[in-house]
Amino acid sequence: MSTDPLAPLAQLPGVAEAADAARDALGKAHRHRANLRGWPVTAAEASLRAARASSVLDGGALKLDEDSAADPVFAGALRVTQALEGGETNLIGVWRRAPLQALARLHMLAAADLVPEDALGRPRLEPEVSARLDLLSRLVTGGSKVPAPILAAVAHGEMLALAPFGSADGVVARAVSRLVTIATGLDPHGLGVPEVFWMRRPGDYRSAAADFASGTEQGLRDWILLSCRAMQDGAREALSIADAKK
Numbered sequence: 001m002s003t004d005p006l007a008p009l010a011q012l013p014g015v016a017e018a019a020d021a022a023r024d025a026l027g028k029a030h031r032h033r034a035n036l037r038g039w040p041v042t043a044a045e046a047s048l049r050a051a052r053a054s055s056v057l058d059g060g061a062l063k064l065d066e067d068s069a070a071d072p073v074f075a076g077a078l079r080v081t082q083a084l085e086g087g088e089t090n091l092i093g094v095w096r097r098a099p100l101q102a103l104a105r106l107h108m109l110a111a112a113d114l115v116p117e118d119a120l121g122r123p124r125l126e127p128e129v130s131a132r133l134d135l136l137s138r139l140v141t142g143g144s145k146v147p148a149p150i151l152a153a154v155a156h157g158e159m160l161a162l163a164p165f166g167s168a169d170g171v172v173a174r175a176v177s178r179l180v181t182i183a184t185g186l187d188p189h190g191l192g193v194p195e196v197f198w199m200r201r202p203g204d205y206r207s208a209a210a211d212f213a214s215g216t217e218q219g220l221r222d223w224i225l226l227s228c229r230a231m232q233d234g235a236r237e238a239l240s241i242a243d244a245k246k
Helices: 015-031 039-057 072-084 090-097 099-110 127-143 148-162 169-183 194-200 202-214 217-245
Strands: none
Touching (some): 039 072, 039 169, 039 194, 039 217, 072 090, 072 099, 072 169, 090 099, 090 169, 099 169, 127 148, 148 202, 148 217, 169 194, 194 202, 194 217, 202 217
């Protein structure tokens, strides 16, 4: 009988509680009156904010203005978040069936203005990269039963650590986290904006990601806890969007 390789993470001090708090916060956002029927409007605003924050973390422009569309990092991040906008999209279906295909598509969207066409959607041809991507694919398609916030954190951290494409890896990694939260039903309409939390704390983000990449128990725990905190903060951002749309 196979064992769940992520199960020990859920037993680390405070992790299960943090995952529950993230789930509760996102559930509250989805129950907001403005999101019961008007979620397509709030999801569109969430995707815009997510794209802006994610692009800033990868060196994109700090301000959105009429010139933003010319910023290749922001343009790529916006294409990515729009592809996930609203929750149940074709890309979500691809992710559930064939995560590696979805990853390739994400990179094609994120890096279209950054690298030559023949480099789009192609991870590095190294045995370790292939093996770790294959493992991640198995984990997100039923190979782990840990709570969704933990799974999203692990997928996000692993993509940052692996940097499989060599371009737009940060944007893709944060999109993978959104994919997991949508596909698992944790945030089915993609209303949360944890990217804003990360953008406001880039030092903490990069330090915690490095701790995750170290593979130590403490490093893994710290990354997951901070990721859950980002999801809670992202849920508050969702509530602020909903309040403004009432």
